[in-house]
Amino acid sequence: MKNFSLVGASGYIAPRHMKAIQDTGNQLVAAFDPNDSVGIIDSFFPEADFFVEFERFDRHIDLLRRRNKAVDYFSICSPNYLHDAHIRHALRNNAHAICEKPIVLTPWNVDALREVEREGDARIYNILQLRLHPAIKALREKVKNSSSDEVFDVDLTYLTSRGHWYSVSWKGDDTKSGGVAANIGVHFFDMLGWVFGRVKKNTVHLHEADVASGYLEYERARVRWFLSINANYLPEQAVSAGKRTFRSIRIGTEELEFSDGFTELHTESYRDVLSGGGFGLDDARPCIETVYDIRHSAKSPLQGDYHPLCRQVEA
Structure with missing residues (x-):
């Protein structure tokens, strides 16, 4: 069982990521969104910790790591222009990033993330369902x-x-x-x-x-x-x-x-990543x-x- 955190928990696509985490037998331990309309979490992971301030979320992720409960994967469902920053945050915490599309807004942002990825062992994955x-x-x-x-x-x-x-x-x-x-x-x-x-x-x-x-x-x-x-x-x-x-x-x-089959493709994407594939x-x-x-x-x-x-x- 892997530990997941989710950035952008109140967004339209976030429930598909929650379902994918659940369907693959893993657990959501922490979620962040400046908007607190996130009652959907109760349908999947009511025990997950939730934060509306990124600084407190960041601190919590660090504490989990220090208590040997580190997050393995960040699911990123934030607004498109924030994907780059949130992917970098995941990698700084030695966690893989599973990011919604578009992964970033410019080709050179892709190249810059490639350099960041090469600095550690964590991978960056894009949902190309x-x-x-x-x-x-x-x-x-x-x-x-x-x-x-x-x-x-x-x-x-x-x-x-x-x-x-x-x-x-x-x-x-x-x-x-x-x-x-x-x-x-x-x-x-x-x-x-x-x-x-x-x-x-x-x-x-x-x-x-x-x-x-x-x-x-x-x-x-x-x-x-x-x-x-x-x-x-x-x-x-x-x-x-x-x-x-x-x-x-x-x-x-x-x-x-x-x-047909569109609603299950996020779960299939997670299965692909967790089995050693992914895009x-x-x-x-x-x-x-x-x-x-x-x-x-x-x-x-x-x-x-x-x-x-x-x-x-x-x-």
């Missing part, structure tokens, strides 16, 4: 086993509606979240690179506070992508069904069915490069290949 989804793994095998000169045409569409709170929170601040492409899309860009290879071309058609879209060429794919938190862009079939989320990956004329900094860097380039690219006119929903935004 789509790599563990059975449908995505099967797609990767299909691409690997196809003719080496075949290039696939892909349309990626992901809409996850958010209310007015989003723009007020840290997620609405590009300097803290990395923008909509990083905040809701980075795991899709990781998946595309894992399946289709290196990025050869990155064109951005839209990049606003609530929507981003563009065209990516990978070694084995041409991808038109569209991401948004704006419910106005939901397709009619989602609206009719009363859904506020829509995800689609169309490869050629076929729809990739991968809607590290070298795995994470390509998708960080992709979303960084998207964020800093000038917008191109709607010419050539672009996602059809772009016209709906312009209208």
